Amino acid sequence: MFNTEIKLKTMICELYNRRQALSVITSFAVTSACAPLKVIFSNNGPEGRISDETLIAFTEVIIPGVQTELPGLTNIYYDPYYPFSRYLNIFIEALNKASTKKFNSEKFSQLPIEKREVIVEGMLSKAGIIGQFTTGALFLAQLSFYTGMSNSEWSCDLIDFKCMDSETESYPDLANYIEDPLTQDGNPS
Secondary structure, three states: OHHHHHHHHHHHHHHOOHHHHHHHHHHHHHHHHHOOOOOOOOOOOHHHOOOHHHHHHHHHHHOOOOOOOOOOOOHHHHOOOOHHHHHHHHHHHHHHHHHHHHHOOOOHHHOOHHHHHHHHHHHHHOOOHHHHHHHHHHHHHHHHHHHOOOOOOOOEHHHOEOOOEOOOOEOOOHHHOOOOOOOOOOOOO
16 A cells, blocks of 8 residues: 555656646636536535545545544535535546446445555546546645645644644744844834
8 A cells, every 4th residue: 555655646746746736726727617517416415415435535545644534524525615516426426437447346435445546546647627627636635634724623644734732823832933033122223
């Protein structure tokens, strides 16, 4: 599993530098807003969520070591602010179709992680709307998780990110980040 994680990270880094990533995100947003796709399914299933298990399985592949029981892990996908939420059914259907086609399993979430990684790598390398959806979903999930957008209490030991202390709303070692004043009263004149 570890080698596959490194391979996936390397593949993503080789595919996109920062400028290209911004370009992909922009094109994803434009495509999502303008694509002549009709969503014939509703995003509302039991409790308003269509398939958290599929999205959690996807997130487990693209964020190695994530705790899948974290509350709000998939909230970013349903946020109506992002155009991706309108096409969530298409993305989930594409994941499930790929798992059926490649491994004869109807549900992406039921595959072992190694097989899910193969499917995600294949979808990332595809041209067209499915490749853009997969890239957009990857960036949304990583942005949400690593910045704490969906839950301000999350810390990420994987990248040595610690959330702010909720009592003080500041980092415990704040003095390390603030420069010494140039003058006694802080005024330059």
